[in-house]
Amino acid sequence: MATVGESNPSHRQPAAETGTSAAPLADRNGNRVSSRPSNLVTGGIPDIVIRRLPVYVRTLSLLADRGVESVSSDELARHIGVTAAQIRRDLSYFGKFGKQGKGYSTELLAGTISRILQLDRQWDVALAGFGNLGRAIAHYRGFLPAFRVAAIFDSSSERSGERFNELTVQPVERITEIVAAEKIRIGIIAVRTGAAQDVADRMIAGGARALLNYTTVVLRVPANVTVREIDPVGAMQSMTYYLDERDD
Amino acid sequence: MATVGESNPSHRQPAAETGTSAAPLADRNGNRVSSRPSNLVTGGIPDIVIRRLPVYVRTLSLLADRGVESVSSDELARHIGVTAAQIRRDLSYFGKFGKQGKGYSTELLAGTISRILQLDRQWDVALAGFGNLGRAIAHYRGFLPAFRVAAIFDSSSERSGERFNELTVQPVERITEIVAAEKIRIGIIAVRTGAAQDVADRMIAGGARALLNYTTVVLRVPANVTVREIDPVGAMQSMTYYLDERDD
């Protein structure tokens, strides 16, 4: 396997981009806004490429499960809905994984990209907010097996203290302490909007460096923290632009 | 106000894009796969610009509600986390809304962009899937007031027939019929992955032209249908790339 895989990832650290400055706000797909790694300075790999990798893994794994042993960039591209050249280019940032005349081994490539993304381990995640959304996230099995909710926080005195599986919902005051103690690097923010920045700050103080933000708040985070936005409302609001009364 | 606002939006229709050529996301049948409209051909406005507009509206409305009457591109940029030039450029696609020396009227600009996005009306939405996620979406107030769940579908015989507010959950077989009858243009897909394409096809057959896809399935849709993906798992999986054991 080529270079990146399990090598020391320190060189990948998102380029410095402080608070408000240069951070672009929406990715190509529809996922949203805010501080994601700038994509060039480090000589690193463009974030837009990184964001496509999960789809590759997903599709390759699906094919592998179906018993398909190898796949060409062209066929993979048709499955995913991108161009074959893009897939080949994306992969070329990391090494050479294909075989001319044959294509890529589905299983091998899925495994390789998983390692590149560090998905070959389980990550503990801190969940803040245990309201409707927070509960839904806690119950959602789709994050498994790479991600496991290891701590839950809520400010409400009714909710804090509540049990979920083997976890007790903790008060927000303990976020920093617990995130640090459990070495949690990833946070999910599902609190009411007014509390989002505070909760993010506490998580970061405890050592979190990746935040999944379900609120519409634009989070201010240091340059070494990655934030991804989940913004279904924004997605809907941008689709209506294209709607027309009559149609085809 | 400038041109676009409530003018006939037919010219905005995503360019019909045949085959794989100009459009990055087309499959063999000329069906655009997955999200966003092609962004150039029509001489139309780049989709990436459209996708930023909801954030502008949101922020401007917030400021207006706080009693801020006008805001400069610079200040707005600081709130949102983009550059002032980008905001000015984005707006310039639609007209001239600012006043030199002063900035933009928060209320006016929020209203103008809302009209551009056609958010100055209520859109009926069809929701497919009434499991955990579907229920959460149905209860979620964040889509209001621009979007209203007007029909709910589920294949399960237990769920179909169930009531939600004044709605009865309907079987998937009725999607096309009901979507057509109620002139619904927007669908939300929250069914199990295996059913996503089928449900999408039925909605489109009934006249839906915008789909919010919560599943990980890559939907095949005609070129005149916009799809946006909500993919929190992918977002998480791409953030782990940047995580490092030690940090800073």
Next chain:
DNA sequence: CCGAAATCGTGCCATATTTCACAATTATCC
């Protein structure tokens, strides 16, 4: 009413991203 300060809109340039297209390599078939 004046000069300084603020701010927009945009031409033009810089950067980022995608795509083309082809040499090199490997597979396949007879």
Next chain:
DNA sequence: GGATAATTGTGAAATATGGCACGATTTCGG
């Protein structure tokens, strides 16, 4: 075994996106 077909990885070109910087215009304080 040799000819043909398939397919990769990548330099170079093409597009798309972002940002600088400045003329033009408006505001503002006195």
